[in-house]
Amino acid sequence: GKTTEPSKTNEGTEAVKTQVIKVAFNQPENHPQYKAMQQFGEKVFERTNGAYKIEIFPNELLGPQRETVELVQTGAIGMSIVANSLVENFNKKFSILGLPYIYDSKEHQNAVFTDDTIVGDLFKSTADNNFIVLTAFHAGARNVYTNKAINTPADLKGLKIRIMESDTNIKMMKYMGGVGTPMGQGEVYTATQSGVIDGGENNELIYANMKHYEVAKVYSYTQHLMIPDLLIINKALYEGMSEEHKAIFNEEIKNATTAEVDLWEVDAEVAKKTAQDNGAQFVYPDIKAFQESVKPLHDELTQDPEFKKLYDAIRAKAETVKK
């Protein structure tokens, strides 16, 4: 992240030293988060008069997510977009952000992520580890898909659903009525086809892009997880900015965070259309029973008063964004 080169864009005026910030990203260029970061980069470059240039490296070019955290820590690269769970490994409190059914809607989630009184301290809590969380991006809602409609927890009974590998996810699926089966994303298609599992749970993009609709025809909007991805930045890089630049970064990243929700929605609609055209069926269960079923998980994770405080603040925000 320390590479500097003279800016070539401000023609006429004296050359400004441009600091290039390299951003590691694990998804391709057409991902909503990539697009949002690109917009962010353009805004920042413009408003800082070329002092900062954002260079995004998609497709895991700079390494898998966990390892890029270390690269950000040392300052070998400036920023990285990583899964929430990776930052949980530094501060367990981040797991609150990924609790099942903690947000009522994506609007609620966005209101939380752009409210410094709720997430401000949390995002700075990793400063001891030489990085800071700049924002949390919406990464879709995960919904269950299998070969029958899931309207109630009883519908999930006995069904083996592929989940991401974690104890919380295994418990969550148990509370929701099913049997959580962790395995790699790439194996879901064949495993469902051959009956090793009964389906999966993921956002519309994965469901459509990986053609899972061919083997699991009903996509039920259980909306159980809305786990964000976090944009992290090297601490020295962030703290080395002038107050003015820092303010620009903070403001523009909030704009990008909100813009990304809409970008995501556009892609999700396209994905949904693709799946429907290929015979997939979308159902909208009443999620109240599911919300109730995972309450024990909430109670388990909020025994620590500090955790409870964050949890309550997030839940309180729900009231202010009621449609």
Place this chain on the structure above:
Amino acid sequence: MELSTLSGLIMLIAVPVLLMVGVPISVSIGLGSTLAMVSILPFGNAMITASQRVFTGMNSFSLLAIPFFILAGIIMNNGGIARRLVNCAKVLSGRLPGSLAQSNVVANMLFGAISGSGVAAAAAVGGTMGPLQEKEGYGKAYSAAVNIASAPTGMLIPPSNTLIVYSTVAGGVSVAALFMAGYLPGILWGLGVMVIAGIFAKKLGYQSAEKPTFKAALSVFIDAFPSLLLIVIVIGGILGGVFTATEGSAISVVYSLGLSFIYRSIKVRDLPNIFLEAAKMTAIVIFMIGVSSIMSWVMAFTQIPNLIASMLLGLTNNPIIILLIMNIVLLVVGTFMDPTPAVLIFTPIFLPIVTQFGMHPVHFGIMLVFNLCIGTITPPVGPILFTGCRIANLKIEEVIKQLIPYFIVTAVVLLIVTYIPSLSLTIPKLLKLI
């Protein structure tokens, strides 16, 4: 010159210089790339990043298949499995001209279908078939050339360690898809060798064997059946989603070990040595993979592939010519470099270029590995050539003249593989793997 270009140049000079001096390939790649990194990052950060990359490069569950396939290969080599496959191949190709040589090719393909390495096939099958052919009056160099020319098919016919390596450096291209893509090119290579071997056998008057009785053929098949079943279990298991390639490789170890115990060709007290041998061979391959991920990081960071791409595209933007240039580069590289390091070095350079004009990563992987397979049978560095000659007790110079027709036929098949994508992609597409 931009800083990143400079650092890329440091790497492009330092790595070959170290290689030529005879420094181990892993260290040459690692040290050369780290020198480049020092020019763009503070020293401490460069060292941390380099050491982290060594770890990252190895941190993949699919790489775990490699030690298991290596281990299974060693066990099959010692386990009476190879002998049964050879018998089976003899029945399959008995009526063709030069039947024993033809059997050698078929046996190499069968052995390749259960093992991940071509060297193991050259040793196990060549060791059994060579003496038989000598007894029938076949020329020693002729037999050795056929064995050498056909052994690399095992690296294209799944399972294949080289394809697993490619899958990892190419950023997780599906191993199952690559495996399925390798079948037709691998078989086509084998058929090409059989045609040439047949033509020469006719000319030299090598007889075809007598037709075995049905009863004899049946008993050979029954005897080989448990060994052949391994193909179904491993490949079928991977395709059916029962297990991953990695798990399949472990099953293949357990299964071949079980068979070898039943055949009493391996005893429990042999195991420590077999395990140690597997550990050493694994370390040689995987350490290189870990270290070379320093290089791929520097390439991504400095965007060297973009530079090379624009140079190449400055010459021509005709995909046919670009692929031809790549094939020539890879064939030259393959003459003096083993497949694994060549895959590690050239995938990050070439793959971004070919995907720009729409080549499928699976197709490119097959083309790349096919190229490097040819390299395994050419001097000055040819592991299968060396093994085949050693097994036959011949000097390389004695065999090389016999090999020339096979070089030509494999080069022709290479062109077919390069320019007819469906040869590689049809099976994976039918199975919905891509």
Place this chain on the structure above:
Amino acid sequence: MEAIRKIVDKVLEFICIAFVGIMTGLVSWQVITRYFFKAPSAISEQLSKYMFIWLVLLASAYVFGKREHMSILFIKEKFTGSISMVVDMIIELIVMAFALGILVFGGYKNVLLTMAQQDSALPITIGVIYAMLPICGVLITFYSLCNIVSIAKGFSDREVPKAE
């Protein structure tokens, strides 16, 4: 030095053999638990992966000791006599520089950096896993020293005429 080397060899051989055996068992067990018992084992995949990395690092050091890592020899083979010994020694020094700089120094700093980072599946920190990097570096350095000594010995054996 030769005595220590023999002991280190034996210990590494034992560990490598044990790791290969255990890993085969672990991964096979994973297939069984997932397919036959339908109870997925979340940690066995991570555990076997880390064992694999440790195995590779330890076995690599062992192979460096035996000087059996893949290298391009057809140019080096042109050298003979004392020049070839000098080249051999330079190669060992380069290997040592690699081991000390990247594995020992870089690896050690990496361990410090990741001591606070929890692993996602196992109850350990990433730093513990990374600890094998500097250990491997130390082992390679040790073997390189041993190799230099034996190269030098071969050198002096050749140069010094036998006392009659």
